[in-house]
Amino acid sequence: MIAIVDYGAGNIFSVKNALDYLGIESRLTSDPAELEAAESIILPGVGAFPAAMEMLEKRGLTGILKEQAKKKPLLGICLGMQMLFEKSFEFGECEGLGLIKGYVDKMEEPGLVIPHMGWNKLVYNHESPLFKGLEESYVYFVHSYKAFCEDEPLYAYCEYGHTVPALVGDGKYVWGCQFHPEKSGEAGLTILRNFAALTGR
């Protein structure tokens, strides 16, 4: 069972819909015991970084997520991916979960349409089990902030002004995608299926 963290933010039903469609068992939950019992965890999210971190904290989920991330696959999506980093500068400096080295800051370049909204093509940087059976595809992005990280956690990126980290990972259990796999058609469904296959490894 995949636990989808329900902390009061984001269109979590889309993630659930996609997993249901794939026949993968999942549950929306904010119960620490269920996160502990789950085979893997998805951390969704849209909205603002500080508000989302506060909602996680309020539900007592920050500690348990950090702990579970050492034991089982965790996939952060969009803002959920950004929260995996050490900190963000959205509305002032705010601490993240610190599971991946790097930070989150505004995408700003002259002439660039913001938010980065629409389908952009993945460029692979390191091999990832999430890309199994998938060639470099277009996936759906919508965000105004992006991650800044070194080469090591950067598994895939896309071009928009400068490069935009698209899939990041800690090399073990933690994965984060800036794009929305649940809104990325067949390519996105493949990525979710691959993530579910990491379960119980």
Next chain:
Amino acid sequence: MLAKRIIPCLDVRDGKVVKGVNFEGIKEVGDPVECAYEYNLQGADEIVFYDITASHEGRGVMLDVVRNTARKVFVPLTVGGGIATVDDIRETLRAGADKVSVNSQAVKNPQLIKEGADIFGSQCICLGVDAKTIGPNKWTVYINGGRIDMGLDLIEWVKRAEQLGAGEICLNSIDTDGVRGGFDLPMLKAVVDAVKIPVIASGGAGKLGDFAEAFLKTDCSAALAASLFHFGELTVGQVKEDCRAKGINVR
């Protein structure tokens, strides 16, 4: 590189797809969930449902349409029409929409944009605008499906909406809508140049080359059409083929 988006729009009334020409002469044509699924197979980058139901009961039917579509179509869904309050936005997003399009109600109450963006994020607030040319480089905003002239300057309005937190603009030209002679390029260009957020061209697509023309002559991010796709005159795939052949990046 970011792809230009091709967006089919489904006008829905009482749970059925309809398409009016210049907002009149509406006729029923099909099941919105099935239509959305078909567009998804054709390669649609997003799907827009535009609810033209006036009644409260109709809203519930529309939410069912969104719910059922979101279970089998995994591309972004936008819902517009009659969204007047933060609660309307909330229930539409909870039904599975990724964005809402606010139009007349945002003109009447601009704070709707700000409140919606503050609570749900700018990325899910699309400002729909119906506008008409009133002189050289001068356009005015209409509401209620293009029936009432608000005497509001288009460029001022889109800039204000951007400041209030709109994440995207869907620009419909009343002059070209239904005429099928191509998108309103001067109006489109003026809006694209006025804001930093993505702009969707709407109203006027009548033939294959119209989409590529909008992308080649303006920096719009996406192009939307309803009847052209709906009556099967063109598929989303054909439009993308044409764009690709002209060097435009599409998915």
